[in-house]
Amino acid sequence: QKEVEQNSGPLSVPEGAIASLNCTYSDRGSQSFFWYRQYSGKSPELIMSIYSNGDKEDGRFTAQLNKASQYVSLLIRDSQPSDSATYLCAVNFNNDMRFGAGTRLTVKP
Amino acid sequence: NAGVTQTPKFQVLKTGQSMTLQCAQDMNHNSMYWYRQDPGMGLRLIYYSASEGTTDKGEVPNGYNVSRLNKREFSLRLESAAPSQTSVYFCASSNLFGRDEQFFGPGTRLTVL
Numbered sequence: 001q002k003e004v005e006q007n008s009g010p011l012s013v014p015e016g017a018i019a020s021l022n023c024t025y026s027d028r029g030s031q032s033f034f035w036y037r038q039y040s041g042k043s044p045e046l047i048m049s050i051y052s053n054g055d056k057e058d059g060r061f062t063a064q065l066n067k068a069s070q071y072v073s074l075l076i077r078d079s080q081p082s083d084s085a086t087y088l089c090a091v092n093f094n095n096d097m098r099f100g101a102g103t104r105l106t107v108k109p
Numbered sequence: 110n111a112g113v114t115q116t117p118k119f120q121v122l123k124t125g126q127s128m129t130l131q132c133a134q135d136m137n138h139n140s141m142y143w144y145r146q147d148p149g150m151g152l153r154l155i156y157y158s159a160s161e162g163t164t165d166k167g168e169v170p171n172g173y174n175v176s177r178l179n180k181r182e183f184s185l186r187l188e189s190a191a192p193s194q195t196s197v198y199f200c201a202s203s204n205l206f207g208r209d210e211q212f213f214g215p216g217t218r219l220t221v222l
Contacts, residue, residue, distance in 0.1 A: 008149070032208050043199055043213035044152070088151065095159070095207030097142075101151035 003027075004091050006100035014108050019076040021103050023089030026070070033065055034090040035074045038102065044088055048074065079107045111135055113214035115200050121220045122190045130185040130217050132200030140206040141183035142167075143175060145196040146216075152199065158183055159206040190221045 003026040013019045021035075032051050036044035048063040050056045050072065056063045062075040072091070076083055086102040113134045122128060134141065143155040154167030158177040172194060174186045183202075187194060197218050201211040 004151075034210060043216050045213070046210040049210055090152075092207050097154065097207060097211070099144075099152040101149055 004089055004098045004100040006087075006089050006103045008101060009104040010106055011103055012106045012108060013079050015079060015081060017079050017107075019079045019083065019105055019107070021074040021076075021087050021089075021105065023072045023074075023091075023100055024070055025072070025089075025091040025098075027091070027093045028067075028070060030067075030070075030091045030093040032092040033063070033072045034092075035061075035063060035072075036088040036090060036099075038086045038088055040085075047087075076105075079105075081107050081109050083107050113200055113202055113212050115198075115214035115217050117217060118215065119218050121222065122187075123222050124191060126190050127186065127188050128190065129187075130198055130200075130219075131182070132184065132214055133182045134200075134202040134212070134214075135181065136202060136204075136212065137180070138202035138204050138212075139180070140203045140209075141177065142201040142203075142211060143173075143183070143185045144199045144201065145169065145194075146199060147196050155185065155198075157206075190219075192221045195219060195221045 005024045035048045038044045050063040050065045060077045064073045088102045089100040116131045142157045144152040156175040158164045161180045200214040203209040203211045
């Protein structure tokens with residue numbers, strides 16, 4: 001059974017702080033990893049993809065992957081109220097994409 | 110570019126009724142997917158089409174059928190709706206099956222009474 005686990009939250013951070021979102025997965029052979037953002041009542045949209053161990057930065061977002069620990073995280077620097085949303089982790093293994101249930105993030109002004 | 114479009118946006122059915130959800134993409138993507146999203150469950154794959162002319166079952170296919178009409182269009186049919194199928198349904202597409210980012214449509218909110 002391929003599992004993707006996320007803390008459901010809610011995670012609350014003050015404006016300007018760093019938000020840290022975590023995701024663990026069960027299938028050691030997983031090959032590609034994605035973070036999606038989903039605003040309430042809207043569809044998911046891709047924030048970051050990461051395929052190899054280490055960090056990948058894109059603006060205020062940094063994705064971190066550790067395949068040995070089966071762990072992928074998303075850091076949001078200088079968090080803004082507009083970052084308040086649910087963040088979905090997705091993990092692909094052999095063309096089978098699995099999504100976590102999501103972590104709800106609230107950024108308070 | 111409209112991206113991925115879905116119709117209808119909302120639908121209420123009675124138990125036993127049938128309906129088809131429509132999805133179309135204009136990004137020339139090869140692969141298309143149907144998901145359902147329930148509170149606390151995340152996105153679960155119902156069916157997918159890796160390329161035009163092929164369809165396969167996902168994680169939760171029971172009670173559904175699909176048709177890949179052409180490269181652009183992928184429909185999802187509920188033959189005899191049940192209350193357990195009350196959910197939000199998302200269609201998505203990607204260029205490379207499984208590996209690429211997926212682009213999602215706006216969703217269909219379905220209630221089965």
